[in-house]
Amino acid sequence: MTILSDPPVTSSNVVRTAAAPAATGAASLPAGPEEVAFEIKDFCLWYGARQALHEVTISIPAKKVTAIIGPSGCGKSTFLRALNRMHEVTPGTRLTGSLRLFGADLYSQGVEPAVVRRRVGMVFQKSNPFPTLSIGENVLVGLRLNGVRDRALLQQRLEQSLRQAALWEEVKDHLNRPGVSLSGGQQQRLCIARALAVQPEVLLMDEPCSALDPLATAKIEELIQTLREQYTVIIVTHNMQQAARCSDRTAFFYLGKLIEYDETRRIFTTPSNPQTEAYVSGRFG
Numbered sequence: 405m406t407i408l409s410d411p412p413v414t415s416s417n418v419v420r421t422a423a424a425p426a427a428t429g430a431a432s433l434p435a436g437p438e439e440v441a442f443e444i445k446d447f448c449l450w451y452g453a454r455q456a457l458h459e460v461t462i463s464i465p466a467k468k469v470t471a472i473i474g475p476s477g478c479g480k481s482t483f484l485r486a487l488n489r490m491h492e493v494t495p496g497t498r499l500t501g502s503l504r505l506f507g508a509d510l511y512s513q514g515v516e517p518a519v520v521r522r523r524v525g526m527v528f529q530k531s532n533p534f535p536t537l538s539i540g541e542n543v544l545v546g547l548r549l550n551g552v553r554d555r556a557l558l559q560q561r562l563e564q565s566l567r568q569a570a571l572w573e574e575v576k577d578h579l580n581r582p583g584v585s586l587s588g589g590q591q592q593r594l595c596i597a598r599a600l601a602v603q604p605e606v607l608l609m610d611e612p613c614s615a616l617d618p619l620a621t622a623k624i625e626e627l628i629q630t631l632r633e634q635y636t637v638i639i640v641t642h643n644m645q646q647a648a649r650c651s652d653r654t655a656f657f658y659l660g661k662l663i664e665y666d667e668t669r670r671i672f673t674t675p676s677n678p679q680t681e682a683y684v685s686g687r688f689g
């Protein structure tokens with residue numbers, strides 16, 4: 405199926421950045437067009453009879469970091485999982501609305517969930533290296549499952565992915581050690597390397613630092629800054645400071661609804677919705 409091949413950038417999947425051009429000088433060039441990665445319209449999701457997402461409409465830009473914030477149970481993870489069709493494995497889940505990635509409908513008939521997951525990688529709250537696999541094998545497992553046998557290519561992707569995940573220097577001399585022998589923060593970067601090895605376009609991160617100490621968290625946040633040069637990154641976090649530090653855009657969810665979505669700076673300084681204001685100023689949640 406070729407439904408998921410990238411369409412050309414067209415006026416329908418390009419939006420202008422919200423920032424107004426500055427007044428003068430070289431830095432004042434008008435903001436260029438911004439490519440949209442996810443175009444989501446009226447997206448609803450039910451677990452059995454219970455509705456977890458209500459008519460979410462949002463355009464998520466490519467090669468930027470978008471943070472999803474909101475109190476526990478408001479649908480952040482549900483929304484993130486919908487972006488790579490992870491709900492397929494949850495019996496009784498039903499969804500309506502449309503969800504497009506670079507113009508292609510991710511839920512259209514004939515689109516294989518496995519193909520979607522190759523394009524949209526995911527890293528979870530708790531790092532989950534395969535316990536019986538070495539560091540190197542953990543990184544390459546997705547490529548091997550996809551039938552890649554070319555040793556030179558595997559070696560090249562191994563080094564590239566570990567470098568992208570800022571882990572290469574720490575592990576290059578013991579790639580045969582078990583993945584689970586690494587520290588918690590290293591294991592999370594190993595999982596990021598594993599997700600990157602299949603060269604996705606999008607990286608979803610569900611509370612990637614919640615089990616990590618401040619130093620390991622800082623490393624992951626630094627890494628997110630470099631990943632945005634090549635990938636569209638979407639991160640769910642309950643840590644508002646983290647969202648403020650490392651994202652370009654922030655979406656605030658409450659009770660399964662998208663309440664507000666804007667430049668991160670605006671969400672945390674001058675949000676337009678009183679519920680967002682109450683949440684970011686710590687009045688509930």
Ligand code: ADP
Binds near residue numbers: 476481
């Ligand atoms: P958040 O990530 O913001 O904490 P979730 O997306 O995990 O919120 O959950 C949103 C709502 O959906 C909650 O009420 C939660 O209990 C419910 N929910 C989440 N996963 C499931 C599931 N697999 N089956 C039934 N209900 C679920």
